[in-house]
Amino acid sequence: MPKYITMADVAREVGVSLMTVSRVINSKDGVSLPTRLRVLNAIERMGYRPSAIARSLATRQTGTVGLVVPDVADPFFTDVVRGVEQTAYVEDYNVFLCSTDQDPEREWTVLESLEDKRVDGVILCSSRLDDDKLREVLSQHMSVVLVNRRLKGEDSRVNTLLVDNSLGSRLAIRHLLSRGRRAVGVLAGPADSPSGRQRVQSYRAVLRDAGVSYNSAWVRYCPAGMEDGQDTARELLTACPELTGLFCYNDLVAVGALRACAELGYRVPNDLAVVGFDDILLAAMVSPSLTTCRVPRYELGTEAMRLLLSHVSSRTGECEEVVLKPELVIRASAP
Amino acid sequence: MPKYITMADVAREVGVSLMTVSRVINSKDGVSLPTRLRVLNAIERMGYRPSAIARSLATRQTGTVGLVVPDVADPFFTDVVRGVEQTAYVEDYNVFLCSTDQDPEREWTVLESLEDKRVDGVILCSSRLDDDKLREVLSQHMSVVLVNRRLKGEDSRVNTLLVDNSLGSRLAIRHLLSRGRRAVGVLAGPADSPSGRQRVQSYRAVLRDAGVSYNSAWVRYCPAGMEDGQDTARELLTACPELTGLFCYNDLVAVGALRACAELGYRVPNDLAVVGFDDILLAAMVSPSLTTCRVPRYELGTEAMRLLLSHVSSRTGECEEVVLKPELVIRASAP
DNA sequence: CTGTTAGCGCTTTCAA
DNA sequence: TTGAAAGCGCTAACAG
Numbered sequence: 001m002p003k004y005i006t007m008a009d010v011a012r013e014v015g016v017s018l019m020t021v022s023r024v025i026n027s028k029d030g031v032s033l034p035t036r037l038r039v040l041n042a043i044e045r046m047g048y049r050p051s052a053i054a055r056s057l058a059t060r061q062t063g064t065v066g067l068v069v070p071d072v073a074d075p076f077f078t079d080v081v082r083g084v085e086q087t088a089y090v091e092d093y094n095v096f097l098c099s100t101d102q103d104p105e106r107e108w109t110v111l112e113s114l115e116d117k118r119v120d121g122v123i124l125c126s127s128r129l130d131d132d133k134l135r136e137v138l139s140q141h142m143s144v145v146l147v148n149r150r151l152k153g154e155d156s157r158v159n160t161l162l163v164d165n166s167l168g169s170r171l172a173i174r175h176l177l178s179r180g181r182r183a184v185g186v187l188a189g190p191a192d193s194p195s196g197r198q199r200v201q202s203y204r205a206v207l208r209d210a211g212v213s214y215n216s217a218w219v220r221y222c223p224a225g226m227e228d229g230q231d232t233a234r235e236l237l238t239a240c241p242e243l244t245g246l247f248c249y250n251d252l253v254a255v256g257a258l259r260a261c262a263e264l265g266y267r268v269p270n271d272l273a274v275v276g277f278d279d280i281l282l283a284a285m286v287s288p289s290l291t292t293c294r295v296p297r298y299e300l301g302t303e304a305m306r307l308l309l310s311h312v313s314s315r316t317g318e319c320e321e322v323v324l325k326p327e328l329v330i331r332a333s334a335p
Numbered sequence: 336m337p338k339y340i341t342m343a344d345v346a347r348e349v350g351v352s353l354m355t356v357s358r359v360i361n362s363k364d365g366v367s368l369p370t371r372l373r374v375l376n377a378i379e380r381m382g383y384r385p386s387a388i389a390r391s392l393a394t395r396q397t398g399t400v401g402l403v404v405p406d407v408a409d410p411f412f413t414d415v416v417r418g419v420e421q422t423a424y425v426e427d428y429n430v431f432l433c434s435t436d437q438d439p440e441r442e443w444t445v446l447e448s449l450e451d452k453r454v455d456g457v458i459l460c461s462s463r464l465d466d467d468k469l470r471e472v473l474s475q476h477m478s479v480v481l482v483n484r485r486l487k488g489e490d491s492r493v494n495t496l497l498v499d500n501s502l503g504s505r506l507a508i509r510h511l512l513s514r515g516r517r518a519v520g521v522l523a524g525p526a527d528s529p530s531g532r533q534r535v536q537s538y539r540a541v542l543r544d545a546g547v548s549y550n551s552a553w554v555r556y557c558p559a560g561m562e563d564g565q566d567t568a569r570e571l572l573t574a575c576p577e578l579t580g581l582f583c584y585n586d587l588v589a590v591g592a593l594r595a596c597a598e599l600g601y602r603v604p605n606d607l608a609v610v611g612f613d614d615i616l617l618a619a620m621v622s623p624s625l626t627t628c629r630v631p632r633y634e635l636g637t638e639a640m641r642l643l644l645s646h647v648s649s650r651t652g653e654c655e656e657v658v659l660k661p662e663l664v665i666r667a668s669a670p
Numbered sequence: 671c672t673g674t675t676a677g678c679g680c681t682t683t684c685a686a
Numbered sequence: 687t688t689g690a691a692a693g694c695g696c697t698a699a700c701a702g
Contacts, residue, residue, distance in 0.1 A: 001652065002475050006679055015690045022681065031688060052451040052678035053397065056388045063424040064452070073417045082408045089445070094452055097432040099420045110424070117399070117429055120386045140337050227698045255620065285590065287622050341695055352673045357697065365671060392678045436687030
């Protein structure tokens with residue numbers, strides 16, 4: 001059990017006041033070089049480390065941020081976390097990682113616990129809270145970055161970081177059309193996912209613009225896991241054997257679809273071209289390898305942290321909205 | 336910018352002293368029911384949340400732990416993180432996630448930053464620090480759980496959580512031998528990885544016990560990524576075409592080996608049987624699907640957190656060593 | 671049952 | 687250039 005050295009210990013050792021030690025620690029001037037050196041020496045010798053807790057209480061800044069994600073193990077958020085962590089490290093912040101497990105109540109709870117810990121700010125990914133709840137809990141936080149979610153009316157208090165879903169959708173669907181796939185189905189992800197809905201909208205728009213007719217039965221909502229994708233793909237393909245292309249909510253769902261195809265005897269891409277979303281590591285690894293929309297997930301993390309810190313240290317408190325662009329990666333499942 | 340309510344605000348509002356409010360918050364008795372109710376009511380109404388910072392300073396307990404991993408995005412640690420986070424949530428702790436990026440200096444730095452934040456304890460996974468440095472930095476922490484690493488001589492101050500690598504290795508090699516693969520190579524992972532070395536040792540022991548001769552050229556150390564596995568496998572297979580089996584440091588390396596096989600025209604499992612380690616999601620997904628040693632990663636996380644909390648709240652400060660057992664999962668790459 | 675007095679370890683005035 | 691005093695928001699130890 002280590003006994004923490006305090007500033008008073010150091011001051012006593014050197015024979016100066018607390019303030020002198022404090023000044024040295026914070027590299028403030030007003031300390032003669034000889035004194036500074038003696039203090040520095042004592043600090044080193046005694047192994048003194050200032051208590052961030054005490055400092056936080058006095059300065060009202062904790063040097064910590066909260067990162068809230070639906071699922072730590074989801075390969076999508078895994079990279080976001082990496083990005084946040086990396087930038088935090090460089091900027092000398094620590095990050096509280098919280099998983100909500102997709103549960104709004106748990107999301108609420110962790111946001112409160114972060115408030116208790118007096119984090120300097122929060123990065124909230126893919127929030128499942130409804131607008132009112134979200135507004136309420138966020139109003140308690142000093143700085144906020146919302147990732148993958150827009151909150152109307154709060155643009156002045158909340159930073160927003162989005163992926164251009166419409167663009168992704170357009171790239172994917174146009175690619176399929178350009179390859180002669182005119183009957184394109186969609187595994188649209190959770191019905192309550194804004195990004196899913198956005199992509200379906202763009203899907204419709206592209207087909208309309210291209211003068212290609214489509215059937216509303218071709219679009220199915222589904223949970224975002226691989227098993228879910230497999231099950232829903234099986235249903236969709238059985239119900240609509242006319243499909244020649246399939247656009248999936250994410251790569252996990254797409255891999256599920258691939259498995260459903262294998263199961264049903266569909267050859268990919270001959271019988272059915274499949275496009276995913278995100279470009280997780282797995283996408284390049286399955287066979288056939290997956291054509292997909294690459295989302296810059298790591299950059300999502302670094303950018304989120306950048307937005308947060310710039311808000312924290314800005315006197316004005318102005319907020320930004322940043323949109324990152326996906327790009328199409330063409331592989332074997334939809335060449 | 337929210338203005339935080341303080342305990343004094345609540346006390347003034349209700350017309351009682353700080354202590355009464357404090358007692359109510361901490362559910363201590365010595366407060367009459369009517370008073371308690373009035374306080375509770377005010378807290379609710381004013382939206383008061385006690386500052387964990389101030390409380391930490393007073394109690395010398397922060398309700399936070401540090402989790403240090405080499406790489407947040409590594410699918411292995413991803414599940415460990417999930418386990419830790421889950422248990423932390425249930426037990427009302429917050430976790431600081433730190434990535435070391437395999438860099439000993441960074442590891443040192445983050446451990447110091449966690450010390451500054453006065454975490455109640457630290458879970459350190461696969462530390463790359465040498466014994467002395469490790470001992471030094473850990474001596475500054477109240478409670479420690481070392482995962483995948485043993486530190487001799489500190490058993491009384493440090494909890495240890497290990498995977499039974501020997502067992503895993505034995506299961507894998509015996510499986511290969513039982514299928515008639517007698518020329519088994521090893522992609523052993525980083526030369527400085529204790530778990531890698533442990534597995535190589537068991538590999539030798541099993542062959543010796545089985546009376547099977549082997550060639551030391553069959554064992555190659557390599558970095559732990561997929562590309563690394565692919566490169567090293569290519570070299571190994573080219574140099575030792577007599578191999579009929581391959582035991583890999585982890586699944587990523589094994590998948591790399593699979594790719595090298597495809598490249599070189601080896602059929603798996605006909606020409607070469609491949610066994611991985613860990614059983615990450617990817618293992619079941621590649622083709623041929625990967626035979627591997629499943630490591631209970633999520634349990635590693637929950638158990639680590641359990642060990643930590645039991646140490647934190649134990650008056651005695653006794654430490655434990657726990658070993659978790661892997662099991663063989665037989666799939667197509669080595670049926 | 672309730673309140674008062676001291677800190678926890680640091681920073682922020684303001685004096686010297 | 688240095689230091690003394692007060693306070694950040696809370697709890698622990700005693701009173702009453």
